[in-house]
Amino acid sequence: MIIAIDGPSGAGKSTLGKMLAKKLDLLYLDTGAMYRAVALRVVRQKIDLKNNEQVAGAAEAARIELTGEPDSLQIVLDGSDVSAEIRTLDIAQAASIVSTNSNVRRVMVDHQRQIGQSAAKGCVLEGRDIGSVVFPNADIKFFLTAKPEARARRRFEEDKAKGRISTYEQTLAEINERDERDVSREDSPLTIADDAVVIDTSELDLSEVFAQMLSAVRVAKGERPDSGDEPNVHRVLFVI
Numbered sequence: 011m012i013i014a015i016d017g018p019s020g021a022g023k024s025t026l027g028k029m030l031a032k033k034l035d036l037l038y039l040d041t042g043a044m045y046r047a048v049a050l051r052v053v054r055q056k057i058d059l060k061n062n063e064q065v066a067g068a069a070e071a072a073r074i075e076l077t078g079e080p081d082s083l084q085i086v087l088d089g090s091d092v093s094a095e096i097r098t099l100d101i102a103q104a105a106s107i108v109s110t111n112s113n114v115r116r117v118m119v120d121h122q123r124q125i126g127q128s129a130a131k132g133c134v135l136e137g138r139d140i141g142s143v144v145f146p147n148a149d150i151k152f153f154l155t156a157k158p159e160a161r162a163r164r165r166f167e168e169d170k171a172k173g174r175i176s177t178y179e180q181t182l183a184e185i186n187e188r189d190e191r192d193v194s195r196e197d198s199p200l201t202i203a204d205d206a207v208v209i210d211t212s213e214l215d216l217s218e219v220f221a222q223m224l225s226a227v228r229v230a231k232g233e234r235p236d237s238g239d240e241p242n243v244h245r246v247l248f249v250i
Contacts (some may be wrong), residue, residue: 011036011047011131011132011149011150011227011231012135012145012148013027013030013036013133013134013135013149013227014144014148014151014152015027015030015135015136015140015152015153015154016136016138016139016140016142016152016190016200017152017153017154017155017200018138018155018185018188018200019165019192020160020165020187021155021156021161021163022154022164022211022219023154024221026216026219027080027134028081028083029080030220030224030227031080032079032080033224034134035131036131036133037125037126037129037132037133037134038080038129039133039135040076040137040142040228041074041122041136041137042105042112042135042136042138043085043120043138044076044118045087045105045109045114045118046085046096046097046102046105047072047092047099047110048065048069048072048105048108048114048118049096049101049105049107049108050092050096050104050106051068051069051071051072051087052064052065052108058108059107060141062174065108066111066113066114066250068110069111069113069118069180070117073087073088074086075120077114094179099169099174099176101169103184103188106187106191106192107191109195110195110196111197112196112197115139119143119198123144123145126144126145128241132149135148138192139198139200139201141203141206142203149230150204150207151203151206152207152223152226153207153209154209155210156211157212157213158186159182159207160212161185162181162184162185163178163183165185169181187246194224206214207222207223209222218249
């Protein structure tokens with residue numbers, strides 16, 4: 011089974027994707043982490059982010075692996091664990107630029123399809139073009155969204171908890187800037203697939219969103235939703 015989860019930054023895709031993968035015993039694939047790994051490689055090699063040819067070359071040469079359980083996913087770049095390094099703000103911003111490169115996207119999409127299709131039981135993939143480009147025939151597609159202010163608040167609280175210095179206003183500006191790049195890029199812009207289940211997470215807690223998603227998956231599989239599906243969590247901060 012292939013489950014596609016798309017949506018803008020800060021909508022809760024990573025947290026909920028991991029929860030679904032764990033609940034359904036499926037492989038979890040964080041496609042955003044793959045672009046971050048490419049961005050890290052580009053930054054390490056001091057390549058100009060606007061040099062499309064060299065950036066694409068770095069993506070072609072990169073060896074990216076995702077290993078481990080959903081809750082402890084490790085991102086390995088060229089043989090080294092870079093799980094922590096790719097989560098910095100600088101790399102996130104660089105990844106947003108790198109992801110607009112058509113040749114980089116081609117390389118990543120091919121890799122993502124190979125991983126998803128080779129997963130024995132199926133895969134949960136989250137990103138921005140999974141249901142529209144990577145797996146347009148996914149068994150079920152979700153599009154998670156939320157108001158920019160809600161997404162910025164979550165990101166700001168997460169950064170504060172991790173000791174990162176920022177302000178809510180700065181975080182909101184970065185969210186809006188990322189949104190603009192995602193929806194305006196020429197290749198595979200952020201879009202809602204026609205057959206996607208759209209959920210606005212602005213005013214919902216984690217358990218409510220997860221219950222809606224799991225119910226939709228059960229229906230897609232031809233099963234009846236299980237009243238015991240909802241996790242025992244309340245007002246948990248989304249981890250992006």
